Amino acid sequence: MRKSVSKIGWENLVDTYAYSDWVPYKTDRFGRLYFERVNSLGKREKLGKVIDFSSAIGATSFGQSNWKLILAWVMQARKIMQINNSFMTKPTVELAQKLNNAVGHGYKTFFVNSGAEANENAVMAATYRENKVNFKKPRPYILTLSDSFHGRTGLMRYATGQSKFRDGLYLDVDKFKQVSVNKPIDEVLLSKTHAIMIEVIQGESGVNPVSKDFATYLKVVCEINDIIMIVDEVQTGIGRTGKMFGYQHYNLCPDIVTTAKGLGGGTPISAVTMNEKAREGIGPGKLGSTFGGNAANCAVANKVMDTLTPKFLDTVEYKGNLLGGQFQHFKRGDLIKDFSGVGMLWGLTLPDGVKASHVKNECLKEGLAVLTAGERLRIMPPLNTSKEAIYDGIDILEYVLRKECQK
Numbered sequence: 001m002r003k004s005v006s007k008i009g010w011e012n013l014v015d016t017y018a019y020s021d022w023v024p025y026k027t028d029r030f031g032r033l034y035f036e037r038v039n040s041l042g043k044r045e046k047l048g049k050v051i052d053f054s055s056a057i058g059a060t061s062f063g064q065s066n067w068k069l070i071l072a073w074v075m076q077a078r079k080i081m082q083i084n085n086s087f088m089t090k091p092t093v094e095l096a097q098k099l100n101n102a103v104g105h106g107y108k109t110f111f112v113n114s115g116a117e118a119n120e121n122a123v124m125a126a127t128y129r130e131n132k133v134n135f136k137k138p139r140p141y142i143l144t145l146s147d148s149f150h151g152r153t154g155l156m157r158y159a160t161g162q163s164k165f166r167d168g169l170y171l172d173v174d175k176f177k178q179v180s181v182n183k184p185i186d187e188v189l190l191s192k193t194h195a196i197m198i199e200v201i202q203g204e205s206g207v208n209p210v211s212k213d214f215a216t217y218l219k220v221v222c223e224i225n226d227i228i229m230i231v232d233e234v235q236t237g238i239g240r241t242g243k244m245f246g247y248q249h250y251n252l253c254p255d256i257v258t259t260a261k262g263l264g265g266g267t268p269i270s271a272v273t274m275n276e277k278a279r280e281g282i283g284p285g286k287l288g289s290t291f292g293g294n295a296a297n298c299a300v301a302n303k304v305m306d307t308l309t310p311k312f313l314d315t316v317e318y319k320g321n322l323l324g325g326q327f328q329h330f331k332r333g334d335l336i337k338d339f340s341g342v343g344m345l346w347g348l349t350l351p352d353g354v355k356a357s358h359v360k361n362e363c364l365k366e367g368l369a370v371l372t373a374g375e376r377l378r379i380m381p382p383l384n385t386s387k388e389a390i391y392d393g394i395d396i397l398e399y400v401l402r403k404e405c406q407k
């Protein structure tokens with residue numbers, strides 16, 4: 001099958017993903033995806049319509065080709081699409097203001113392009129501060145949690161030959177220490193730590209929420225020890241959990257919040273929103289990005305932010321409760337072993353012997369796109385999915401799980 005798919009270009013891509021031979025080629029106004037495949041005779045074959053419970057892993061949180069977002073992009077692109085960073089554009093400043101207001105008083109935002117970059121810049125901001133505030137004896141470590149995922153960049157500053165891009169940073173990969181989720185942190189380690197970065201719900205490892213007690217413990221630990229708390233909201237932020245940010249379920253007050261994925265509604269943009277304390281070490285030239293704050297992408301993100309009114313977030317919570325109720329029903333019927341999540345972000349543990357990747361493929365054949373995360377099935381419908389589409393998707397999932405459990 002791979003050979004025939006290669007006719008439409010598969011072999012041009014670096015082989016880093018387990019590419020499906022199902023090729024999405026359009027969407028409709030109900031948000032369904034249309035797929036095709038090149039069959040073994042080399043002919044294009046149309047496959048069924050698919051309900052999307054995957055949202056491009058949270059990026060297309062308002063569907064694949066949302067007209068309001070497209071229009072926002074085009075209208076801005078006709079004026080100014082991208083400009084060098086010595087100039088501000090209206091959509092960029094407006095978006096920063098919206099994010100700052102959503103996080104809290106005194107925050108400011110810096111834009112980059114992807115989740116990993118946002119986290120990297122958050123960590124750099126924390127480290128710049130440490131090296132300025134505690135310059136005599138900077139605390140070296142940044143703590144992250146076991147099973148976390150924060151992205152795949154990080155080394156290019158060290159590849160860069162001009163040392164000015166590293167001055168004042170003294171950051172290297174040995175400075176990251178992983179600590180266990182939901183367990184107290186060693187006091188000696190804490191005394192050598194200047195930042196802690198967490199996801200409140202660990203998306204990539206299976207949609208595992210940290211406990212409320214642990215989140216409160218981290219909050220207190222950061223306050224007492226003057227540690228910068230970075231909350232990675234790349235997957236959980238921008239309405240995904242029924243609140244603007246996942247940390248709002250936990251009553252946290254992070255120094256730095258990173259967002260990406262859903263912020264751009266399908267366009268690449270990410271943001272690092274920081275309070276005054278986190279900005280202490282930042283000045284002109286310390287952080288930078290050519291495309292960061294791209295005017296057209298910011299115009300789309302402004303539309304996304306405008307859509308996330310309290311009333312809209314209530315609908316996400318409501319639909320999330322519908323999903324949660326259905327998963328409870330699955331669990332009672334032994335179709336799944338367990339589930340966790342909130343809003344439009346759920347992880348399902350399947351019965352022994354039922355593989356998530358297999359269920360994902362079977363769902364696609366039956367007309368439902370879902371995701372996996374670790375060993376779990378991950379469900380992330382677009383936030384504006386209709387109630388009817390949710391029920392239709394759940395019916396397909398139930399059908400596939402019943403079939404697999406009976407094997």
Ligand SMILES: Cc1ncc(COP(=O)(O)O)c(C=O)c1O
Nearest residue numbers: 114115116149150151203234235
């Ligand atoms: C919590 C979290 N942080 C960071 C990232 C990395 O984002 P990106 O792939 O946009 O670099 C992801 C991606 O899945 C994520 O889920």
